[in-house]
Amino acid sequence: MKIGYPCINLTVDCQGNKTFRIKSYSEEKIIETVENNLRCLIEILKFNVKHDLYFFRISSDLIPFASHPICDFKWERHFADEFKYLGNLIRHNEIRISMHPDQFTLINSPDSKIHERSVSELLYHSKVLDCMGLDFSSKVQIHIGGVYGDKNKSMARFIRRYEKLDARIRNRLVIENDDRSYSLRDCLCIFKETGIPILFDVFHHELFNSGETLEEAFKLFARTWRLNDGIPMVDYSSQEDGQRIGTHARSIDNEKFRKFVIRTRSFDFDVMLEIKDKEKSAIEAVKIALSDGRFSTGSSRREMSHG
DNA sequence: TCACGTCAAGCAGAT
DNA sequence: ATCTGCTTGACGTGA
Numbered sequence: 001m002k003i004g005y006p007c008i009n010l011t012v013d014c015q016g017n018k019t020f021r022i023k024s025y026s027e028e029k030i031i032e033t034v035e036n037n038l039r040c041l042i043e044i045l046k047f048n049v050k051h052d053l054y055f056f057r058i059s060s061d062l063i064p065f066a067s068h069p070i071c072d073f074k075w076e077r078h079f080a081d082e083f084k085y086l087g088n089l090i091r092h093n094e095i096r097i098s099m100h101p102d103q104f105t106l107i108n109s110p111d112s113k114i115h116e117r118s119v120s121e122l123l124y125h126s127k128v129l130d131c132m133g134l135d136f137s138s139k140v141q142i143h144i145g146g147v148y149g150d151k152n153k154s155m156a157r158f159i160r161r162y163e164k165l166d167a168r169i170r171n172r173l174v175i176e177n178d179d180r181s182y183s184l185r186d187c188l189c190i191f192k193e194t195g196i197p198i199l200f201d202v203f204h205h206e207l208f209n210s211g212e213t214l215e216e217a218f219k220l221f222a223r224t225w226r227l228n229d230g231i232p233m234v235d236y237s238s239q240e241d242g243q244r245i246g247t248h249a250r251s252i253d254n255e256k257f258r259k260f261v262i263r264t265r266s267f268d269f270d271v272m273l274e275i276k277d278k279e280k281s282a283i284e285a286v287k288i289a290l291s292d293g294r295f296s297t298g299s300s301r302r303e304m305s306h307g
Numbered sequence: 308t309c310a311c312g313t314c315a316a317g318c319a320g321a322t
Numbered sequence: 323a324t325c326t327g328c329t330t331g332a333c334g335t336g337a
Contacts, residue, residue, distance in 0.1 A: 006329050021333060022315060057329070068315065100329045104316040117316070141329090146318050178328090180319070235329085244321090246327075274329065 001294050002096050002270040004055025005282040009044045016040030017059035022070060030064065030073050037062050038082045045089055052286050052295075053279065055096045055233075055270045062128060067120040076131045087132035096270050097138040098199075098233060099125045107165070108145040108158035115161065119169075126168045137230025140172045141199045144182040144190060155186065159193045171228075176235065179204040179246055184217055188224075197225045202260065203237040203274070207246060214260070218267050232267070236260065237274040248274055252281035254288060261292050 007017055016037050020029055041058065048056055065071045076083070090097060105118045125140045132138075148154050162170070175191075176199040177184045184205055187198045198221040205217055212220065225232045238256050240247045252275050275281040289295035 008330060015332090017330070017332090019314095019332075021313090024334085059330075061330085065315075070315090098329095102316085102330090103318070103328050106317065109317080111317095114317070121316090143328090148318090244327095248329095272329090276330095278330095 001268060001289060002054035003273065003282055003285050003289060003295065004048070004053050004057070004096070004270070005273050005275070005278045006057035006100070007059040008278055009047060010278050010280070012040070012043050012047050014040035014043045016044055017061040019061045019064040022065060022068070025065065025070050027073055030071065030075070031078065034063055034075060034079060035082075038079060038086065042086060042089065045086075045093070045095060048095070048279070049093045051279065051283050053282050054094060055098075055272055057098045057100055057272060058128065060099060060101055060125065063124065067117070067124040076127060080131065083128075083131040084133065087134060090132060090134060096230065096233075097129065097134060098141055098272065099128065099139075100141050101125055103143075105142055106145040107142070107161045108148075108154050110148055110157070119165065122169045122173065123166060126166075126172050129172060130168060136171045136228045138172065139174045139197075139199070139229070139233060140169070141174050141176050141233070143176055143178045144186065147181050151181075151186075155182075155190060158190060162190075162194050162196065174199045174229075174233065176201050177204050177208070179207040183208050183210055184212060184221060185210040188220060191224045195224075195226075197229050197232070199233045199235065201235040201237075203235070203239070203248070206239075214263055218264055218269075222267055222269070230270075232269040234269050234271045235274050236271050248276060249281075250276045252277075252284050254284060257285055258288050258292070261289055261294055265292070265294070 018033050018036050020033060063075050101121050105121045106114055107118045109115050129138045144158050174197045175187050177187050190196060191198055200221040222232050237248045238253050240249045273282045273285055286295060
């Protein structure tokens with residue numbers, strides 16, 4: 001089990017997801033911004049290793065406007081050395097990586113323009129992982145998309161569109177159950193047709209499910225991951241008390257997480273804490289997992305792999 | 308230096 | 323109709 005958090009580190013004094021307004025786009029601006037973002041990503045990953053955090057989601061803002069027509073900058077070539085360095089850092093420390101394109105990425109949209117933009121966005125995400133030389137256990141996660149008034153048609157459209165995607169995307173794409181439109185059961189239907197692994201979101205499943213217990217859900221999604229995909233990925237959050245249903249917790253609820261760890265003991269998976277205070281809660285989660293014997297520190301893992 | 312309107316992009320549900 | 327949340331507030335103009 002590896003534990004991590006998404007995109008932003010609040011301790012390290014380095015913002016790895018800097019962007020700018022499209023109006024101020026220039027080659028100079030994007031070079032300067034990406035330089036900063038790559039440098040900070042390195043800093044954050046080093047911080048993570050020091051704190052036994054071996055799972056990280058790279059921000060989609062790493063290369064701002066990468067999939068937009070305005071961007072004709074050859075970022076892969078320009079930053080080839082930096083990407084190589086990052087790839088080595090990630091592989092050497094056995095860090096698990098994910099990316100999560102945002103809510104505008106909808107490959108099942110009936111609007112062909114939105115569909116095309118979404119494919120470009122997915123290709124950008126896949127290329128980032130490719131040019132770091134990462135294998136197919138580094139994933140790009142999306143939700144199935146919109147319902148557009150007819151769920152069956154929209155799911156069929158997703159499947160058709162998926163089958164036409166570039167292999168660079170298909171090798172990395174995983175689907176995540178969401179909290180109101182497409183449940184774990186819906187993701188399993190898509191899996192049956194396409195073989196896409198399912199990234200399980202614990203909190204979404206609590207809010208929107210077909211009656212499966214946590215243990216049943218784990219049995220169902222865990223087998224959708226093949227050997228090349230690595231072990232299953234899980235997103236974890238919990239409800240912030242007193243806020244509207246669906247609000248992610250500000251800080252980890254230690255007892256709740258401990259219970260989760262105990263209930264899922266018979267499964268091996270990597271877990272990302274989608275908690276607002278980021279690495280702070282992730283570090284708490286590491287302590288809890290360690291105390292349950294679910295987790296080995298980086299130094300002991302490295303010794304094992306050498307010995 | 309700081310307040311605050313706005314930011315590439317979509318959808319669904321709540322108000 | 324308008325607002326909010328979503329993996330994450332942050333950019334940058336104007337005072």
